[in-house]
Amino acid sequence: MRILYIFPHPDDDSFGPAPVMWQQLQQGHQVYLLTLTRGGATKVRIELGLSVEAMGDVRYKEMLAVERVLGLTGMTVLDMPDGKLAEMDPREIEKVVETHIRQIEPQVIVSYPVHGVSGFHDHLVMHAVVKRVYLELKDSGADYLKRLAFLTLPNKTEQPLQSGKFLLKHSAPALIDCVVKLRPEDVEIMKKALSCYDTYQSVIQQANVVESVGDTVYFEIYQEDHSPPLANLTEGL
Template identity: 55%
Template sequence: MKILYVFPHPDDESFGPAPAMAAQLRKGHEVYLLTLTKGEATKQRFRLGITKKEMGAIRFKEMQCVEEVLGLSGMEVLDLPDSGLKELDPQRIEGVIRDHVESLKPDVLVTYAVHGISGFEDHLVSHAVVKRLYCDLKRAGKQYPRRLAFFTHFNEEEGQGKFKLSSSAEGEIDCWVEANDEDYQKFLDALDCYETYQQVIEDSNVKDEVGKRVPFEIFQEEFDPPLGDITDQLD
């Protein structure tokens, strides 16, 4: 089946869902990534003493490394303004995502959960826009996507990283994707692609926060017990 992940920034795919993406590819699914911005507004550009344009170019190259490491079926990186999605007409954002969805016709569409995990505004905007697009496509009678899933975070205890993360309640999680050792190593290798972000990766403690079980919520569907993959029970 085809799975399309839609995230606002470079590294969003690697800060959590990468083990699941690797597992899905290993199981024979086609896994695609659409990233809305080049992540050019990151504060790391000040440390490097470069412009936003130069930072965006560097992060795009880092993403190309991730594409190769994970073995993605396809990847597209757009040039919407990083940290500026809230200032755009949401229909403009929806339009570029719709074009991609209608071209690819994925079975499952994936984006952030409603809390955005980090709470970053671009994450929240992405959730709202992707969810609205999915609902609009369903109202129009489209046969794709057949399911909308939300990548989320779950931790019963407070994390040890520098950044405060939001978790979904255990009862809200409809799917746990199990990664094996090889999948998890690809997650670590994908993080290593982000050479300019290594301090952030260390500060976030993401390598310890993300385990081999990746949680997802599924929109307007409930599964108890949870599914083992976001494509399960779609046949």
């Protein structure tokens, strides 16, 4: 099957989904990645003394390294304004995303849930755009589309306590439709993918990405209800 991941920024691919993407490739699926921005507006650029454009170039090169580590079937990185997707006409973003989907004709699309995990505006816009385009394509007869999934984190307690710099959003247990268990080799691939982001190592450490993901990755599946959850995103298709 063809699986398309759509995210707004560099490193979104490695903050959780990378080991699942690699696992899917090992299973014989075709895995594509579409990233809308080069992530040049990150505050890290100030520490490095780089302009938005120069930082975007650096992060794009880091993404090329991730592409090689994962062995992706295909990767496209656009240059939309980082941190400013909410200020754009959403129809412009939708047109670009729709064109890309039509070119690849994936059976499964993966993006962010309604809360965006981090709550960052670009993530929220990404969710709305992907959902709308998915539904409009389905309505227009795009029968190749079979499933829309959202990468998420589970809410394991009624009042989750969080510490540190990054306050993450969670999905209620009832919304979790797919739970992918990671093998040791999958976790190692995630570490290798994260290591490609040389300029983001301090952020990765502060976010405790590897520890937060652990050995399990969670997804919501749009308009589907699976209990018990599926073991992978292509199950039943």
